[in-house]
Amino acid sequence: MNLHYPVLCFITTESSCPPMQAEKTLKGGAHMIQLRHKSASGSELYRWSVDIKRLCERYNAIFIVNDRLDIALAADADGVHLGQEDFPPDMARKMLGKGKILGVSVSSVSEARSAEQSGADYIGLGHIFSTTSKQKSGKPIGPGRIPEIVDNVSIPVIAIGGITEKNTCEVMRRGASGIAVISAIAESPNPETATAGLIKNMQSCLQ
Amino acid sequence: MIPAEKALPRLYMVSDGQEHFGRKQYLPELVRRITSHIPVIVQLREKHLTAKALYELSLKINGHIHDKRSLLIINERFDIALATGADGVHIPESGCPLDRVIVGFQGLVTGKSTHSLQAALSAEASGADYLIFGPIFETPEKIPYGPPMGLNKLAEVCANTSIPVYAIGGISPEKTRQCIENGAYGVAAMSIFHASDSLNNTLERFQKALGQ
Numbered sequence: 001m002n003l004h005y006p007v008l009c010f011i012t013t014e015s016s017c018p019p020m021q022a023e024k025t026l027k028g029g030a031h032m033i034q035l036r037h038k039s040a041s042g043s044e045l046y047r048w049s050v051d052i053k054r055l056c057e058r059y060n061a062i063f064i065v066n067d068r069l070d071i072a073l074a075a076d077a078d079g080v081h082l083g084q085e086d087f088p089p090d091m092a093r094k095m096l097g098k099g100k101i102l103g104v105s106v107s108s109v110s111e112a113r114s115a116e117q118s119g120a121d122y123i124g125l126g127h128i129f130s131t132t133s134k135q136k137s138g139k140p141i142g143p144g145r146i147p148e149i150v151d152n153v154s155i156p157v158i159a160i161g162g163i164t165e166k167n168t169c170e171v172m173r174r175g176a177s178g179i180a181v182i183s184a185i186a187e188s189p190n191p192e193t194a195t196a197g198l199i200k201n202m203q204s205c206l207q
Numbered sequence: 208m209i210p211a212e213k214a215l216p217r218l219y220m221v222s223d224g225q226e227h228f229g230r231k232q233y234l235p236e237l238v239r240r241i242t243s244h245i246p247v248i249v250q251l252r253e254k255h256l257t258a259k260a261l262y263e264l265s266l267k268i269n270g271h272i273h274d275k276r277s278l279l280i281i282n283e284r285f286d287i288a289l290a291t292g293a294d295g296v297h298i299p300e301s302g303c304p305l306d307r308v309i310v311g312f313q314g315l316v317t318g319k320s321t322h323s324l325q326a327a328l329s330a331e332a333s334g335a336d337y338l339i340f341g342p343i344f345e346t347p348e349k350i351p352y353g354p355p356m357g358l359n360k361l362a363e364v365c366a367n368t369s370i371p372v373y374a375i376g377g378i379s380p381e382k383t384r385q386c387i388e389n390g391a392y393g394v395a396a397m398s399i400f401h402a403s404d405s406l407n408n409t410l411e412r413f414q415k416a417l418g419q
Contacts, residue, residue: 042283042302067258069286074307085257091290 003062003101003122005156006202007031007178008195011066013186014039019051025185026059028195034081034103034180036066049075064101072096079103081124084111093119105160107141109152116153124180125149127161128171132183143170150175165197169205178202209316209336216246216276217393217417219339219373223401224253234264238279239271241400244410245419246276250297250318250395258287265291278316288315295336300326305333322353327364327372339395340364342376343386346398358389365390380412393417 009032010025012018022033033052037045049063049071056063056078064079065072069087072080079101082089089104096102104115105124115123130140140161150157156177163171163179171179179202188194209215220241222234238249249272251265265287269279278295281288285296285308295316298305305319318337319330327338342355355376365372371392378386378396386394394417399409 042299043304044301046303046307069258070284070308071303073286074303085259087258087286087290088262091262092286095286095290 003156004031005177006172006206007122007156007158008199008202009034009158009178009180010185010195011036011160011180011182013182015186018048019055021186021191022052022055024191025195026055026061028185028192029199030059030061030185030195031178032062032064034064034066035071035077036081038067042068042071045071046075049077053077062101064103069095072100079121081105089115089118089120103158106149107138109149112149112153112157116155120155122156122158122177123149123153124160125157125176126159126180128159129162129164129167131162143167143174146171146174146176163198165194165201168198168201172202172205214276215316215337215371215392216248216278217419218245218413219248219250219375219393219395220400221250221375221395221397222252223397224255225401235267235271237400237406238268239273240406241410242272242274242277244407245414246274248278248280248395250280250282251293252282252297254282258284262287262291265293269293280316280318285315297339298335305330305335309334321364322356324360324364324367327368331368331370335370337371337373337392338364338368339373339375340391341374341395343374344377344382346377358385361386361391362389365392380409380416383413383416387417 008030010030011034012021014037018035033056053063062078064081065077066081067086069080069092081103083105093102101121103122103124104120106112106115112123127140128143158178158180159171159176160180163181164184185191185194241247269292279293280295280297281293282297283302288296297318300320309317316336319335320339321327321330330338343361344355361374373393373395374386374391375395378394383394
């Protein structure tokens with residue numbers, strides 16, 4: 001599985017059925033879906049994974065699972081996205097093999113370098129702006145930090161945290177290879193058009 | 208898959224999910240004490256830990272099991288079981304489908320929690336190596352699996368399956384004999400290992416009841 005950049009990744013919320021959310025954003029052109037649900041049971045996660053994977057195949061998009069490498073393996077997802085408190089990325093890379101996608105969340109240069117050394121395909125850098133979607137401690141790192149991270153790793157950097165249609169251009173111009181969003185799509189009255197709008201902004205400001 | 212040289216121990220300890228409450232080192236030490244006394248299956252069930260913390264704890268506990276007959280089983284996270292060299296994985300009733308876990312990960316002993324005959328039959332058909340069935344008796348923990356099912360249900364499940372069945376729920380050394388007489392291969396418990404000031408005494412009583 002190869003990721004094509006710039007990439008728009010939609011991360012599911014816990015507020016409604018993840019496959020339904022995925023379908024709406026895929027219709028708008030999302031390139032990647034990350035199933036993130038901290039309170040669901042293993043059987044629910046597996047069932048959703050199978051459904052979202054099928055949807056992603058239909059829309060030629062990539063499907064990855066947040067944190068739960070076990071579910072990613074069981075459902076044969078395209079990959080897994082790991083936070084700093086999740087499964088060790090170097091072990092995850094060994095278990096996934098080379099053909100799968102490994103993403104790692106970072107918020108500093110040292111974490112970014114370590115993720116790259118562990119075999120990550122991309123890093124999720126954040127949170128860039130303040131966000132209500134996740135219970136994040138600490139201040140946003142700000143878009144000004146993006147170039148520093150981009151200059152210190154050779155893998156793509158995907159910006160996450162408070163990304164909207166308005167600030168997409170700013171993060172892309174500072175070197176991000178894509179954006180990962182929750183609220184900008186999930187909280188939109190029309191997730192499909194919100195997705196298309198974000199992608200359009202992301203691509204047009206790079207030209 | 209159960210390694211040919213490894214018969215499953217008949218005593219099964221489930222961790223109490225409290226490793227994160229400031230009791231670092233508690234579980235590894237408890238596991239060391241128990242496994243140096245009697246062969247036991249240790250199920251690491253610490254649902255509040257992050258995957259990273261669970262990974263580290265599993266590695267540590269694995270290093271504290273000196274007795275080769277004892278097994279370390281990880282609740283649900285077969286990725287962590289594989290990565291840390293644990294012996295197996297235990298899938299809760301609401302876990303990832305067992306056949307998906309077994310496909311491609313055949314090196315692990317795979318167990319399943321069941322609360323009905325139907326679930327037990329289905330788990331065996333999916334390839335489970337052993338079952339945990341219960342609750343058999345009243346439990347102090349009030350585990351949310353409904354009222355006790357009693358020894359008759361246990362006997363029914365054991366008679367209709369051919370893999371080892373561990374009885375769980377309100378298990379004590381005194382009640383162990385009844386479970387075995389009703390067909391259980393062994394017994395599983397949680398609080399009795401953790402609450403006990405007289406762990407050695409408890410283990411000796413279990414040992415006697417299990418004929419080990």
